[in-house]
Amino acid sequence: MKARMTRRSLLLGASSLALMSRMPMGLALGPMADAERSAFIDGLIAKMTLEEKAGQLTLMASSFTSKEAAAANPAAAQQRTGQQLTEARAGHLTGVFNGSDVDWHRQLQREALKSRLKIPMLFAADVIHGFRTIFPVPLGEAASFDPDLARRTARAAALEASAVGIDWTFAPMVDIARDARWGRSVEGSGEDLLLGKRMAQARVRGFQGDGIARNDAVAACPKHFAAYGAAEGGLDYNTVDVSERTLRQTYFPPFQAGFDAGALTTMAAFNEISGVPAHGNAWLLDQVLRGEWNFSGLVVSDYTGDNELILHGYATDEKDAARLALLAGVDMSMQSGLYLKYVPELVREGKLPLEKVDTAVRRVLQFKAALGLFDDPYHRMDRKRAQAAQRTPETLALAREAAVKSVVLLKNERKLLPLKRSGQRIALIGPMARNWEQTRGPWVLFAGDDSKADLATGMRGLMADASQLTVVDGSDFEEALPGGVEEAVAAANNADVVVMAVGESLQQSGEAQSRTAIVMPAPQQALIEAVAATGKPLVIVLSNGRALALEGATLEAPAILVSWFLGSASGQALADVLFGEASPSGRLPVSFPRQPGQVPYYYDHKPTGRPNPEGEKLEPFKTHYRGIPNSALFPFGHGLTYGDVEYGKLTLSGKSMAADGTIEVSAEVRNRGTRAVEEVVQLYVHDRAASITRPVRELKDYRKVALAAGASQTVRFTLRGQDLAFIGWDLKPVVEAGVFDVWVAPSAEADGAHGSFTVQ
Structure with missing residues (x-):
């Protein structure tokens, strides 16, 4: 914690805070009809000065926070604790974000309730994939293809965060990401629209629970609106220039899904779209979001995003940036302080309509009312619950379950996996072998002690004789270690099998971590090549926050696991999979390209007028790069099990369907292996000819099917006419004959069971 305020000074006011929390509140709304609540809020607005209104639109970083949270954003003017208390008392601060101390939150709230109008503050935080208990990064969790799992982990995170007073999380990130160079891919659900929509809805429902007024819920904030994942060249903060059809077909729907699930807020994106920055884009925020979609909630800026209108070349100065952002529909300014500084002046000069300011203030106050803050400003601030809710046995067990389900088995030649728990000497080599801090991944600001989450500890816990495991680092993530390769080769020579824990560090994924070459860092690739030269069987365990282009000995290894960043139970979960305590069931939510220069690559690309014929033979004057086919190395949806799953013949309920009708699609799936598995059975379609060209395949549904050894099951899907809709010439959904x-297949590029039907 920062030294400007001691824990003792926070605790000194605890008894008076507890007393105050039991006192009747002058502003307590209690049960009210919508009309009464609206009248109450209108009455408040009528009493407010311009400065108080600007204060309700101003959100600042908490001055009392963790060092991880303080380092999560670029340096900016940081308020001191005394200043922040003064601003709260003056009514010039709507809330703070990324604080995690319940006593500090209570003290700030007490000062806010001393203000003239006694409007309570709200408290927000970046709770991206866990609070004290850390779950797999969102991209990893998306590999589970299990929305209910995402709902449950978001619910667990909400229970922990709300207990220290957090009302609102800046999650989930629902940006569709199709360029693996983009570092923030790790925060989302990958490249597919359907999976992205389902995960968005699940996480919103998990965070918000049975209603955001409850003290165990946090409000969700689908972000970043919009198309941030389409940044040119995968470069963070970069320009986006896509058609309106692509926005409506690909980038808007996950936001709409989040709002349909009950999200009341969204965050403006850092990027521009077709020349207009999102923070100043009235078409995006006002016409589409509020006009077309009837979104009545709150839009918050990203961190200093309103101020960045100047460097975009859209605003002339700070005052102009504040005016343009508010006019466009950004209700709340995060961290820049521009609204507090300039909004009153802009209104008095006639450059900003008072009605526009009042509308934004009304949205903020309605949000606070929905959070239950007028009913009880302290209802999420209970020290006993704050302590009891963190890292419970149930939550840690969920972290292990989520981690197991997120692991993807890319290769398993000669059935090298699972490993034997006894009678096998194992060398565990690589920078991820015993580095528990890296298992958390990026955007972890408040984690508890995960020092036993490293892979070495997890493997020793399952081995009959832990002395049979030799552990060496071999190299660091981006730098060689003196004598590291020699030590690793010696360990490999003395082992029966080698497990290499390699890949990206958490610092290579996340915000501002775009990479030009999505390959194994050079020192690690050299380490893998040297160990592979020993001839010992090699298992690659990848840590990564994006799709990677694998090559050389890494790709040639007989077994490859993708582990992403798995969080608080990483080591135990990976050991469960490596030793066969659990069968891998994850599937890739992103396509792994053949070469780095192939990105952006995504499975539902268009065929072009010159597609290469199916098969590996490359023909001249066809759509492919020199020497490689226009396909993935490991496609979206790919993932193996410890069984042997086969797909039988496709069956359709008819040869045709009406545009407003349905058709049933089914196929038998059989596990011919000797182990029980969980298969992700996927349904894809392709529209052969349409008024707007369509992708080569589109995922329309999927099922997770449990199959015992030797068992089979007929998996059935129902396709509806609306599932075949696309954005037509008039930019509205259409279904064509x-x-x-x-x-019905195991991945986006597998044939599986294949057929066709006609839409009348």
Whole structure:
């Protein structure tokens, strides 16, 4: 914690705070009809000065926070604790973010309730994939293809965060990300629209629970609106220039799904769209979001995003930036302080309509009312609950379950996995072998002690004789270690099998961590090549926050696991999979390209007028790069099990369907292996001819199916006409007649069971 305020000084006021929390509140709303509540809020607005209104639109970083939270954003003017208390008392601060101390939150709230109008503050935080208990990074969790798992982990995170007074989380990130160079891919659910929509809804429901007024819920904030994942070249904060059709077809729907699930807020994106920055884009925030979608909630800026209108070249100065952002529909300014500084002056000069300011203030106050803050400003601030809610046995067990389900098995030649728990000497080599801090991944600001989450500890816990495990680092993530390769080769020579824990560090993923070459860092690739030269069987365990282009000995290893960043139970979960205590069931939410220069690559690309014929033979004057086919190394949806799953013949309920009708698609799936598995059975379609060209395949549904050894199951899907809709010439959804190919398959590029039908 920062030294400007001691824990003792916070605790001194605890008894008076507890007393105050039991006192009747002058502003307590209690049960009210919507009209009464609206009248109450209108009455407040009528009493407010311009400075108080600007204060309700101003959100600042908490001056009392963790060192991880303080380092999570670029340096900016940081308020001191005394200053922040003064601003709260003056009514010039709507809330703070990324504080995690319940006593500090109570003290700030007490000062806010001393203000003239006694409007309570709200408290926000970046709770991206866990609070004290850390779950797999969102991209990893998306690999589970299990929205209910995402709902449960978000619910657990909300229980922990709300207990220290957090009302609002800046999550989930719902940006569709199709360029693996983009570092923030790790925060989302990958490249597919359907999976992205389902995960967005699940996380919103998990965070918000049975209603955001409850003291165990936090409000969700789907972000970043919009198309941040389409940044040119995968470069963070970069320009986005896509068609309106692409926005409506690909980038808007996950936000709409989040709002349909009950999200009351969203965050403006750092990027511009077709020349207009999102923070100043009235078409995006006002016409589309509020006009077309009837979104009545709150739009918050990203960190200093309103001020960045100047460097975008859209605003002339700070005052102009504040005016443009508020006019465009950004209700709340995060961290820049521009609204507090300039909004009163802009209104008095006639450059900003008072009605526009009042509308933004009304949205903020309505949000606070929905959070239950007028009913009880302290209802999420209970020290006993704050202590009891953190890292419970149930939450840690959920972290282990989520981690196991997020692991993807890319290769398993000669059935090298699972490893034997006894009678096998194992060398564990690589920078991730015993580095528990790296298992958390990026955007972890408040974690508890995960020092036993490293892979070495997890493997020793399952081995009959832990002395059979030799552990060496071999190299660091981005630098060689003196004598590291020699030590690793010696360990490999004395082992029966080698497990290499390699990949990206958490510092190579996340915000501002775009990479030009999405390959294994050079020192680690050299380490893998040297160890592979020993001839010992090699298992690669990848840590990564994006799709990687694998090459050389890494790709040639007989077994490859993708582990992402798995969080508080990383080591135990990976050991469960490595030793066969659990069968891998994860599937890739992103396509792994053949070469770095192939990105952006995503499975539902268009065919072009010159597609290469199916098969590996490359023909001249066709769509492919020199020497490689236009396909993935490991496609979206790919993932193996410890069984042997086969897909039988496709069956359709008819040869055709009406545009407003349905058709049933089914296929038998059989596990011919000797181990029980969980298979992700996927349904894809392709519209052969349409008024707007369509992708080569689109995921329309999927099922997770448990199959015992030797068991089979007929998996059935129902396709509806609306599932075949696309954004037509008039930029509205349309279903057209025609022939559709359909697949029930284990990945986006596998044939599986294949057939066709006609839409009348």
